[in-house]
Amino acid sequence: MDQILYWDAVALESERLAGNHIEGGSGASRALAIARVAMHDAHVSAVRATHATYLTGVPSAPVGASPEAAVAVAAHTTLTALYPGQIPRLDAALQGTGLRGRGVAAGTAHGLTVAQELLTRVDDPGLSAWLCRSFAVDVAGWIDARAASMR
Secondary structure, eight states, X not given: OOHHXXXXXXXXXXXXXXXXXXXXXXXXXXXHHHHXXXXXXXXXXXXXXXXXXXXXXXXXXXXXXXXXXXXXHHHHHHHHHHOGGXXXXXXXXXXXXXXXXXXXXXXXXXXXXXXXHHHHHTTSHHHHHHHHHHIIIIIHHHHHHHHHHHO
């Protein structure tokens, strides 16, 4: 299972179920941007990609950490913060990923670190505006390209 595409679908369903009312937030594009940037930065820092994370100061994952676990936990952590009324459904989605094996514990810890760092910064108005712009252009394109490559 591709964790990025799976959690993108979970995020979209979370927004649909919220009925366009982000619990504690200000809109669908902001919530999707937060979840998608968390997934992107968790993945990029776990695979040691040649391009940078969006957030500054994101540590690299430990060697051997599962990028899939990092993505899943980063998405789960941000979505539960944004949609606290959906925690049971989001917990079930995380359990449904079936992540097991070598590197999952380290990937889980890394995804949690990335998501928590992003969540500590989202109330900064400049960052929120930047997140929405990044989501609209870069991150959405990254996810769309990934989906196209899976076909």
